[in-house]
């Protein structure tokens with residue numbers, strides 16, 4: 001499993017919290033940031049972007065994944081999601097599946113709030129028995 005150095009964790013945390021400041025969340029007022037480490041060692045960020053037509057909003061992880069793909073990244077190695085606390089944020093079900101498209105079960109998912117990193121899982125733990133690209137090779 002991927003081991004992140006303390007320095008890399010700090011960079012991901014800083015990037016995620018900086019992205020969180022760009023959250024457009026006037027309806028829930030629940031600001032979320034995401035920072036994805038790709039297979040080239042680059043970090044891509046995103047925030048949640050809500051919409052007056054509520055179901056049209058999307059999550060921070062989706063913004064960051066879009067940024068990664070548009071930069072040519074093809075595999076997420078780690079993602080740090082930051083929320084307001086005090087409850088530890090975890091990626092929603094839809095985002096777990098979105099991440100699955102560009103990651104293995106080893107993907108590290110770190111949860112943080114402005115006070116720091118609170119918890120860590122793998123994608124395999126949060127989305128066991130997942131449906132992925134290999135299923136379409138039939």
Ligand code: THU
Nearest residue numbers: 028030032048059060090091092
């Ligand atoms: N949200 C995220 O951006 N990521 C998550 O993992 C959980 C939820 C956003 C969606 C919505 O804008 C707000 O948080 C409240 O649900």
